[in-house]
Amino acid sequence: MQEQHAFPFLREILLFLALAGILIPLLQRLRVNQVLGFLAVGVLLGPFGLGRLAQDVAPLGLFTFPNNDNVAMLAELGVLFLMFMIGLELSAARLWAMRRWVFGTGSAQVLLCAALIGGAAYVLVDGRLDAALVLGLVLSLSSTAVVMQLLAESQRTASPLGQAAFAVLMLQDLAVVPILILVEALSKHGAGTDTNVAVVALAAMAKAAIAIALIYLVGGKVVHPLFRAFARHRQPDVFMALILLSTFGIAALSALAGLSMALGALIAGLLLAETEFKHEVELMIEPFKGLLMGLFFMTVGMGMDALQIVHAPLWLACAVFGLVALKGLVIAPLLRLSGLPWGRAIEGGLLLGQGGEFAFIVIGYAVASKLLDGALGARVMLAVGLSLFITPLLARLGHAIGERWAERARAKDARHDEAALDEARGRVIIAGFGRVGQQLAKLLTAQNIPYVAFENDAKLVSQLHADGVPVYFGNASRSELLRRVHAADAPAIVLTMDHPTSALQAVRGIRREFPDVRLYARSRDEKHARALKKAGADVVVPETLEASLQLSAFVLEGMGLDERIVDDIVDRERDQFAAALDDTPGHV
CATH class of the missing domain: 3.40.50.720 (NAD(P)-binding Rossmann-like Domain)
Incomplete structure (x- = not known):
């Protein structure tokens, strides 16, 4: 009788859990950024790393992921919960409290970076406006996971620079909603047909806005009373079931409306962020937060072909340097105009200069819908991944520049203070x-x-x-x-x-x-x-x-x-x- 596996991808799940159980405490002990650690492991053990040798060296099949399709389901789960956790942090009260930074500095950063990067990408995609628009928008975003973890490790999340970076990242997280809608609209419109990109985009935004509003209103009428009715029993298993039901239920509604499930998961997080159960939800998912983030970034790493560094080293080096330099040159003056001193503004420009985790989601959608060429999409994702890897170095460089600038300012103030003290x-x-x-x-x-x-x-x-x-x-x-x-x-x-x-x-x-x-x-x-x-x-x-x-x-x-x-x-x-x-x- 042929062997039947009632539980699909069991080996991949067990391998991931074993790696997570070893990696999370090990990375914490070594003080290595968890996001970068999981990315590196994904690259190493994925189908483009040691996984490609699994057919020739049988034992490697037990410890690698030779087939990316087998982890696709895990990747989708990682994306959904990543979006849900981001939505949970985007409360209206928090946005309003930091509105000048979020909607002023953040909006200016995304729009300016998108225009400049999109203009440069227009040449790479042979003059295709739709592809250039997608690349410009998605590469204007930075990595919330990496930047906030670096700030937390240096205990500077409450500093003026930490608050400014957090505000800009909040706006970028919000910008994911129209970007996802735009990618879906352009893919349905037809890849390579630029004539009515603006019309298609506006029409898609209008339809999506109506769909999102309906989902938000219906979800609010259902989710809040549901939690209020069952949460009073104070049973953790019931509460966790409600969280999962809300996430997958609203993601399914979003898919039925012709939108992505990732967008639905974000809406689920936003809905719960406005209820009195927000903090309880955060406590419930806290033990799984690192695991789910690791799942997402490990599967992202599996899709990165590190051999491209050998095949196109100059292209990748120029792409990474150009991305960081361009975003830094835009972000630093904006932070200075918003009130930070020049030293901290330059530090912020370097800290936010990398590509973001949403690039992997959006570019994956764009390649699947033929908006982007597969080879170009793979190179862009690798460039984003490399920019994430060099972010700790950029952060240290930025901090050194900021401290040097601050020392000069303190010396100047000291000379002024000496006169005042006299x-x-x-x-x-x-x-x-x-x-x-x-x-x-x-x-x-x-x-x-x-x-x-x-x-x-x-x-x-x-x-x-x-x-x-x-x-x-x-x-x-x-x-x-x-x-x-x-x-x-x-x-x-x-x-x-x-x-x-x-x-x-x-x-x-x-x-x-x-x-x-x-x-x-x-x-x-x-x-x-x-x-x-x-x-x-x-x-x-x-x-x-x-x-x-x-x-x-x-x-x-x-x-x-x-x-x-x-x-x-x-x-x-x-x-x-x-x-x-x-x-x-x-x-x-």
């Missing part, structure tokens, strides 16, 4: 500009008492200094810094820093260099207060004492004592503590 005679000096230092500065300003402040947190100093606050980066225990602001003539020096050791060192240094200046210090507790007093501080205020006295005052007033009596009690306790500190051995 004029800071007769001001109260605040050392440490956290919550206590800022509160003191607010009270001094209200009484028109001038001050100058120092703080070790460079980010905080940059933010406040840009707003005109007289705060400078530096350590107040350094005598040369204090001499610069004429500490000997200061009416008072106030130490508000958090770190006990830093405060103690500052008191000793100040008292040694400026014995006559009035010195106030904030202490962590009684023990720290005694150490500061012994080191030479005139007045020490412990945080714990003041908090306990204020709390005690509220309690005593609540028990019916007169406010003046309570004030006398609190003042007496404060005086007793101050007297005890004055008796500290060794105090001068």
Whole structure:
């Protein structure tokens, strides 16, 4: 009897799960970008890598993917869930909060890059407008997966550059919708017939917009009540079933409307992003997120023929360099116009200069529908893949340029600050500009008492200094810094820093260099207060004492004592503590 396999592609699924189980923790340990790791494995083990040797070397068949058709289904699943996860992150509130960056800078970037890249591609595709339009639009997009992971690894997603890059990537993710619609419309119109491309595109957009609106409205009327009805049972299996039903159901509706299933999965994500179940959905799919991303990028790698690098090295080198250079030259000025300094704008241009993961989806559709020649499509996808591989290097180069530019700006600001510090005679000096230092500065300003402040947190100093606050980066225990602001003539020096050791060192240094200046210090507790007093501080205020006295005052007033009596009690306790500190051995 002939052997029957009830479960198709079982070997491929098992091999992928085994690779994912090894790769994900290994890449994390080695701090290698997961996207690039899965791409590389796909290239190595795919039909254009070791898989092509599987027929001659039988054991290789167990550890490779010799037939790309066998993983096509897995690739489709990867595409659907990638689109779903992107839709889940594109909430209307988030888009509106960053609307200037998203719809201003992001739209300008996509349109300008698409026009320039499309113009260059027009020559490559023998003057075919439809193919040039598709290439221009799809290559204007960058890789959300790679860029955001690089920013997360360097802990800069919340930085101005991180927020700007995220906003541009959000617009690019939205742009996938019209691009997918356009590719489908042009493929149905007929490859190579350019005469009415604009008319066909507009008509297709209008029809697709109506279909998407209907799917969105119908989906919203069904999905939200469905989740609300069944989620109250708080059963994880039911919740996961609803997520899968929504994704595949709306993808199927999209296919019935003549649109791609990937677009339907994106709509499913958008629908759930606007519900109160968004965060629960994110938690449910979080364990599968890396796996599904790996599935997508591994199958993408399997479709890349690395031997093309040998056959057309010059073409690929020019394509990769030209793509990165052109996008960088467009993105950097746009980021500068939007408010980033030149150094960070150039860094952003290099960071976003690669092609994006959507290129693999869209170019695959374009080749299948004969919009693009298969050989050209394969080369373009390889060029995009190579641009992804060099992105970490481009990011490091961009960061080095940004830091160098920032150092020059800081040096210029330092020269300006030196002039400002030379004029800071007769001001109260605040050392440490956290919550206590800022509160003191607010009270001094209200009484028109001038001050100058120092703080070790460079980010905080940059933010406040840009707003005109007289705060400078530096350590107040350094005598040369204090001499610069004429500490000997200061009416008072106030130490508000958090770190006990830093405060103690500052008191000793100040008292040694400026014995006559009035010195106030904030202490962590009684023990720290005694150490500061012994080191030479005139007045020490412990945080714990003041908090306990204020709390005690509220309690005593609540028990019916007169406010003046309570004030006398609190003042007496404060005086007793101050007297005890004055008796500290060794105090001068």
